[in-house]
Each structure stands twice: as C-alpha cells, then as structure tokens.
Amino acid sequence: MTVQASPQPAAGLATDGLAIEIRDVHKWYGKFHVLKGVDLEVARGERIVICGPSGSGKSTLIRCINRLETHQRGRIVVNGIELTDDTKRIEEIRRDAGMVFQHFNLFPHLTVLENCTLSPIWTLRMPQKEAEARAMHFLERVRIPEQAHKYPLQLSGGQQQRVAIARALCMSPKVMLFDEPTSALDPEMVKEVLDTMVELAQEGMTMICVTHEMGFAREVADRVAFIDRGEIVEINTPEPFFSAPQHERTKLFLSQILR
Amino acid sequence: MSDMASPVSSARQVSVRQDIVPRTFVRSQVSPDLPPPLAVGGVIGWMRDNLFSSVLTSSLTLLSIAFLIWALPDLVRWLFIDAIWSAPDGDACRAPGAGACWAYVNAKLEFFAYGSYPRDMVWRVDLTLLIGAGLAAWLLWPSAKHKAAALVLFLVVYPVIAFHLLHGLGPGLRATLSLLADLFGSKPLADVAANSLPVVGTNLWGGVFVSLLVATVGIVVSLPLGVLLALGRRSKAPVARFLCVMLIEIVRGVPLITVLFMANTMLPLFVPEQWSPDRLMRPLIGVALFASVYMAEVVRGGLQAVPKGQFEGAMALGMSWWAMMRLIILPQALTIVIPGVVNSFIALFKDTTLVAIVGIFDFLRAVDTARLDPVWAGPTISATGYVFAATFYFVFCFGMSRYSMMMERRLTRGRSH
Numbered sequence: 231m232t233v234q235a236s237p238q239p240a241a242g243l244a245t246d247g248l249a250i251e252i253r254d255v256h257k258w259y260g261k262f263h264v265l266k267g268v269d270l271e272v273a274r275g276e277r278i279v280i281c282g283p284s285g286s287g288k289s290t291l292i293r294c295i296n297r298l299e300t301h302q303r304g305r306i307v308v309n310g311i312e313l314t315d316d317t318k319r320i321e322e323i324r325r326d327a328g329m330v331f332q333h334f335n336l337f338p339h340l341t342v343l344e345n346c347t348l349s350p351i352w353t354l355r356m357p358q359k360e361a362e363a364r365a366m367h368f369l370e371r372v373r374i375p376e377q378a379h380k381y382p383l384q385l386s387g388g389q390q391q392r393v394a395i396a397r398a399l400c401m402s403p404k405v406m407l408f409d410e411p412t413s414a415l416d417p418e419m420v421k422e423v424l425d426t427m428v429e430l431a432q433e434g435m436t437m438i439c440v441t442h443e444m445g446f447a448r449e450v451a452d453r454v455a456f457i458d459r460g461e462i463v464e465i466n467t468p469e470p471f472f473s474a475p476q477h478e479r480t481k482l483f484l485s486q487i488l489r
Numbered sequence: 490m491s492d493m494a495s496p497v498s499s500a501r502q503v504s505v506r507q508d509i510v511p512r513t514f515v516r517s518q519v520s521p522d523l524p525p526p527l528a529v530g531g532v533i534g535w536m537r538d539n540l541f542s543s544v545l546t547s548s549l550t551l552l553s554i555a556f557l558i559w560a561l562p563d564l565v566r567w568l569f570i571d572a573i574w575s576a577p578d579g580d581a582c583r584a585p586g587a588g589a590c591w592a593y594v595n596a597k598l599e600f601f602a603y604g605s606y607p608r609d610m611v612w613r614v615d616l617t618l619l620i621g622a623g624l625a626a627w628l629l630w631p632s633a634k635h636k637a638a639a640l641v642l643f644l645v646v647y648p649v650i651a652f653h654l655l656h657g658l659g660p661g662l663r664a665t666l667s668l669l670a671d672l673f674g675s676k677p678l679a680d681v682a683a684n685s686l687p688v689v690g691t692n693l694w695g696g697v698f699v700s701l702l703v704a705t706v707g708i709v710v711s712l713p714l715g716v717l718l719a720l721g722r723r724s725k726a727p728v729a730r731f732l733c734v735m736l737i738e739i740v741r742g743v744p745l746i747t748v749l750f751m752a753n754t755m756l757p758l759f760v761p762e763q764w765s766p767d768r769l770m771r772p773l774i775g776v777a778l779f780a781s782v783y784m785a786e787v788v789r790g791g792l793q794a795v796p797k798g799q800f801e802g803a804m805a806l807g808m809s810w811w812a813m814m815r816l817i818i819l820p821q822a823l824t825i826v827i828p829g830v831v832n833s834f835i836a837l838f839k840d841t842t843l844v845a846i847v848g849i850f851d852f853l854r855a856v857d858t859a860r861l862d863p864v865w866a867g868p869t870i871s872a873t874g875y876v877f878a879a880t881f882y883f884v885f886c887f888g889m890s891r892y893s894m895m896m897e898r899r900l901t902r903g904r905s906h
Binding site: 321325331 | 798801802816900
C-alpha cells in the first residue's frame, strides 16, 4: 500500500549514524490501531516534515520517539539508544531529543529564565551561572532576552513558543521534535515562530516537524512525509512531493490544505 | 472566499444603494480617555453596586442594619461597658447586671496557658514557644533568606530542643552529661547534669501550649505525609497504590474520636512495653494520621488539576519522576489547593480540642475546668470563658486564613494575565 519513494535518508546527507530509526512501529489505543507499521530513518542533520489529516497518527508517531506514548511493536532507536521500558534510557533519550508542543507547555510558576535553566541544572547538573548564561544565549537567539524575567503567561503566544524552543535548546539536544508548533497561535504570530525554526534548520539541527505549514516544508524540509490512517503513505523530497504527488490520498490532502 | 469581494458584486451594491455617497473617514488622532461617570466610581457608585443593586439586596441591607442596631449595643455593653476588668475574686462578677468577667480570665491566664505545668518552670514552655514562633516566622516570612536552613532547624533541631525543654533531661542524657562533666572535671556541667531541667511528666502539661503542640505536630506531619500518600495513590506501582488507598480510606472512614481511642488503646499493643508511646504521643500520632489522609485527598485534587501538558513538558526535558514532581507538578498542585490545605489546617486546629476525650488537658479543657473554681463561680463565668476560648480559636484560624490568601496572591502572580 505504501509508496516506498525513499524510506532511506535523502541523498547527500551523512548516513554514518542515523539520528532516528523507526522500524515497523505499531501502536494501539485500546482496540484502535493508530500506527500500522511505520518505517522511517532520519539522518543526522536531516529535516523531516510530517503532515496528514487530524487523527492520522502523526502526533502519536512523533510522541513515540521520546516515549510520551509507548509503542507496542517494532523498534525505535534515537541516537543509537533503543527505546525500552528502562527509565534511565528513556530519560537519556529525552535529554537528547528536545520537544516543542502545540500548547507550549511552559511552566507557569517559573520565570522564562527559570523555565530554561531548570532542567540543565537538575538533570544535567550544570552550575546555575553556566545554565543562566546558556539560557540567555538561546533566548537571544530566539530574540526575546528582554523577557527573561517575566512569567510565561505575560507573553504572547508566539513569544511563549519561542521560549519553548529556547528551553528545549538549552538541553543541547541532538534532535528537535516539533508537534504542531504553530497550530495554537494567532495568525500574526506564526511567522515569528517559523522564522526561528528556519534559522534552527539552517544551522543544521536534525528536526522532525509535524506541521501543516507547507511553505515551511517547501523551504527547509529535506523530505516531506504524508501520514494517513496510521501509515506513511508517501514520503519524498519537497519538490516532487508538492508538484507531483503519487498517491491519491496525498493528492486529495494537498488539494484540501493548499488553496 | 465568496464572491462578495469581487468587483462585480461591489459594483452591484453601489448601483443598488445610489442614495449613499461613497465617503471615507480616517481618524487622525487617538480619542482621549474620559473619567468615569460618578455612578461608576466613588462612594455612591460603590454603595449602589454593593448594597442597593436590586430590591432583594436593598432589603437585605436594611435587614442587616436593623439586626446590627438590635444586637450590637447589648453585645458591646456586655463585653466591654458592663464587664468587670479587675477584681480579686468573683464577688463583683456575681453582682446583678454585671457583664463579662474578664478579671476571671486574667486570674486564670496562667492556667489557660500552661495547665498544671509547675509554675516555677513555665519559662521552659515560654522559651519553647518563643523559639518555635521565631522559626515559624522565619519559614513563613515570604522574602526571608535561607529557608532550607530554617526548615532543617524547624523539623530536626527544634523538636529535640522542644522535647528536652518541655519534658526535661531524661536519665540517659543526664548520665552522659555527668560523664562528660567527670571527664573534663567541669563543675558547672556537673551541676547542669544533676539539677537542670527536671522531668515534667506529660500528665502535668496542659492549656494553650498543648493545643499548639498538637496542632503544630498535626500540621507539620500532615502536609508531607499527605503529599506522599497522594503521590502513592496516583502511582503506577500497584502495591504502593493499594497501601495508600487502604490507609486513606480506613482512617478517613472513621471519626477522629475513634482514631484517638484506637491510638490510645491499640498503639501500646503493637510495640514492646518499654517502647509504649507516651500518653500524649498517642493522640499526637492519631491526630497527625487523621490530618494526613485528609491532606492526601486535598493534594490529590491539586495533582489532578495540573494540566497533562505540564507533565509532558517536564518529561520531554528528560527530568526524572521525582524532579518533575518536586519542581514542576507539586508547586503548581499545592498552589491550586491552598484553600483546601488551609481549610484542613483550620479544621485540624479546632479538632485538637477532641484530644480532651483521651485525657489530654488542652486549652478548651482548661477553660472548662477553670469555670468550676468556687472562688469565681458565677452566672457570667462560663460565657466569659467560652467567649475567650472562641476568640482564641478565631484569631488563630483567621490569621491562617489571611496568611494563606496573601500567599495565594503571591504564588499566582505571573499566572494571571
């Protein structure tokens, strides 16, 4: 059923070590079969955009990568560490894989700076001064250092999402996972978040983005994957993916979201 | 989206409504802010909003005023104007028309405060309370520094000091001290070992300080134990969850009086005789346990109110379960349940009066006993004693309430827009 356009990483990228390897991953919610044997390999430095209709399993897939959801069959290897029930491994993988959520999930009782320094201090055992310096560095990168001492809910949605990106970057992740990072934003704030993500991509960060921002996909993705009903229907480099989609379901989906 | 915006349709609109000359308007400056009308701000506005906003509120307002006019003068007269403020005995208070007998409260103040604690040694109680109040103030003062140190002092060092001050030096400690005195040949130390802080049995303890002791132990134990029980109840480990649920449901399912009786009669059965808990220790354990299971349910409510995204945000950063709970979830959960926690504390503070039924001489029991003194007995004595007791409990509970509201405001700052 799946069009095996290229489950392998796109040409030209280093394949010596895969950032993420997903092999025949299945997941059920009760009796509902959410993921039906997903295969995906992501090379270091590769940018993958995942799109698909709601309920297709795209968020579930990205959340399996850092074990916010458990998969019941198949294997997932992140930076050479295979996901098992071992808590230590899970924590290690999560430290290496930063995640940005649709609803930001910033900690409202802590200032922006504390949001960014908390995990480096407590899980990486970084001295506070160093953690703060690093947090300010990343807050400058996302262009909101002046908000460091405010509380998250005092910021706009776009600013909050940029804080969330900075917070994830403070852990020096090897991979960044974006789960619909712009879906909860007011329209005028989408661009500032996408700009930040584009910059991150240009610096060579390995990224997996679940998003419907097709302009972003065109601009930075190495490959675009279309997921429907729990399986990867089509995956390809952006140019052929958008101009000449192979599968009927892809064509239908693209016709619905591109005006 | 629709054809409304297309040139064709706008042309049609113009043709239909030719009576309207197309005009444009561009504001050149921002309108100034005007002051609100009198009816919105000011005293009259406030009264209209709060006292006379409808027929119902207006009549309730008038009714309340009428009630106050009816009740207040008599109350004030009884409490203050006709009250007997100083008298050597109950004669003045027994006179017809006499109000509250504050002279009696004044005469019994020491008894209310210390019960039967030997009068020449009440400085030990005072010192204990003073140290406790100082440490509590350090802990509760919002901007105080080194709270971790204060917490260690309060939870570890203070109980030891308080025990030895209140109870006296036990034979073991006394022997150790005299051994040290012999070793160094120190005369003052030998004196201390021999004579200072003689033992005062808990059967002599009583009054306010016992009430405060029971309440403080209950509060200090119930919060952490309640948090642990709540975490246990929400844990994925079946054994831990089962044990926590059982303990919570069993202790919560029986009245405090039963818990106190059980602690009094059953605790000694579980431990070897020489370790049998002191008669004051038993109700302390009972009260602390009872308060803890209520606290557990309050805290569980808070844990469930923290959005799932907070757990995920913390987990995605690679935090361990304990770090996530301590740094992210519990601070938010406990802030949410401050009203419930303080509600429990207040209930606990008043429930301490129940320890009287297992023979502990708390403040209310002291008031109750003192009113039988024939020197003072009279028609107003009981009422005066109970008004005094009620005021005491009210001041403490109201204080807790106000403090918690202040903390709530501080902790939720930044969380509202």
